[in-house]
Amino acid sequence: MEKTQREEKWNEEEQAEVDIWKYILGFTEMAVVRCAIELGIADAIESHGSPMTLSELSSTLGCDPSPLYRIMRFLMHRGIFKGTLNSQGSPGYAQTPLSRRLMKHGEHSMAALILLESSPVMLTPWLSLSARVLADGTSSFEVAHGEDIWSYSASNPAHGQLINEAMACDARVIVPAMIHGCPEVFDGLSSLVDVGGGNGKTLKVLVKAFPWLRGINFDQPHVVSVAGVISGVENVGGDMFESVPKADAAFLKWVLHDWGDNECIQILKKCREAVLENKGKFSYPIHSTDNSHRLIGMVLIKTLVSINGYLAYENPTRVPKPSS
């Protein structure tokens, strides 16, 4: 073997020795971020209004500075918080756009989504991913919990509430982007049914932007029964496989990916029956269709684990080329 080839091989070996640790300890990032949310680190710094020293932060949170120091060091290394001097010239921790997404409330909060995905209920199915690949199409969630995610949520209201809060985080980001990017979708409509609308947070944002719109938040009875009152939005419980309330247009967000082809056809037929002739519109926001995007790769795997679904742009016959 040429010397350069030997060196290249050796470099690959060395790189592999480093890279393998990403997989050995890959869960650490999720665990530390979850810990930061539970402790309320970003909320404490935000209420303080200026950078916080370690001792200020540890006394506000009521914890020992030593483990907190390690947590903060990890989070700063990932750029989640930044180090800066406070007005007395002492080193402190300051917020970043990313840390604001770890706040429990607020327009940028994604905390509920992280708490949902890192919960034991949602993590357990990931540990049987190989069984899902080998088996007959039962989702890992069903294997782990004995029922699908929606039946499980019906019998475990705390988990259902976590799902609704998590989906509301997404609505706060996506719906304003839609209103800004394609307001014409809502032209000429006086009513809109959000099919599988969860706790109605999507419609809350839509009726605020288009006050002439009457919103119908349609979801399973146990979901709408705890959805709360939103001005301009009527909560209706039912089963989208049976019928969908009538409206000028039907809106679906993060719903069709939960189901296989036949169920999607059934849902869309019920939406078609619900929308009024001559006026009817369907709206199904798709975040991205770029298969090479890393996030889409993760979502595709997630559809195997937690649900029994399929993404419209997933093409099982297309095998990715090895990267050069």
Ligand SMILES: C[S@@+](CC[C@H](N)C(=O)[O-])C[C@H]1O[C@@H](n2cnc3c(N)ncnc32)[C@H](O)[C@@H]1O
């Ligand atoms: C992933 S959530 C999406 C929630 C909401 N559209 C959003 O994007 O925030 C899917 C929703 O579908 C609802 N769902 C599941 N099965 C349903 C059914 N048979 N009829 C009506 N809604 C259903 C669930 O209760 C859940 O709220």
